[in-house]
């Protein structure tokens with residue numbers, strides 16, 4: 001029987017320099033999309049997929065993340081006293097069971113592969129998920145849940161994948177497709193951040209992974225790759241030669257690159273418009289603003 005995926009790694013050690021000065025004192029994963037920090041979206045997606053243990057790979061200056069997931073008894077008591085049940089429920093939804101989250105430190109920024117490797121002692125011989133909180137995915141069925149279901153059929157290593165324009169492939173890990181079965185593709189190669197014109201396809205890796213323990217063994221030995229960093233993509237690519245069990249999964253949903261300012265703004269608009277309590281006011285504002293801009297042109 002295939003083992004269930006119950007552990008997920010959240011690499012959250014990045015400096016978030018693209019959002020300076022905001023990230024001078026606030027971890028980027030705490031930045032707010034509507035009314036929830038980015039990390040909450042990632043945690044909710046993981047929970048929906050059946051994840052029970054959450055491993056955060058952090059770095060200096062990220063203590064606000066640990067505090068965020070702690071219970072807030074005084075705040076809860078005060079909301080209860082004032083009868084603010086909705087807010088109380090929203091707050092309680094962020095509570096994590098004691099011991100469900102583990103934190104490990106990445107002492108040096110040596111790349112995504114290295115960050116994932118830092119969690120090696122917290123995993124046993126079982127498949128595990130990796131979620132990059134910068135990639136926020138709006139979907140009817142959360143992306144990782146879609147993947148866990150597909151992975152139950154394929155086993156092996158699975159990465160979320162999405163077609164991107166040819167002039168954007170150099171920002172991603174890119175798949176070399178062996179067989180395209182529609183939603184699932186089998187993969188015969190993977191390249192991290194290929195130079196312009198060198199990408200094997202325009203099917204890019206997005207920040208959701210289900211990986212075998214072999215990936216950790218590969219990360220033990222791997223040398224730095226693109227940008228001088230230890231790349232997760234390279235450790236997964238090694239499995240193609242070793243086990244031929246790497247798959248791309250074209251998820252259903254809309255992905256926002258919240259690691260970039262434009263992507264974060266787009267996500268703010270989309271998630272704002274998706275909210276029943278904000279839609280009317282917000283869409284009226286956007287429509288007015290656009291017509292005022294068009295009239296001024």
Ligand code: G1P
Nearest residue numbers: 112135171172173205206207233
């Ligand atoms: C990371 C991965 C890359 C992947 C991307 C998705 O890159 O290394 O393979 O395509 O996430 O967002 P980063 O965006 O951290 O440079």
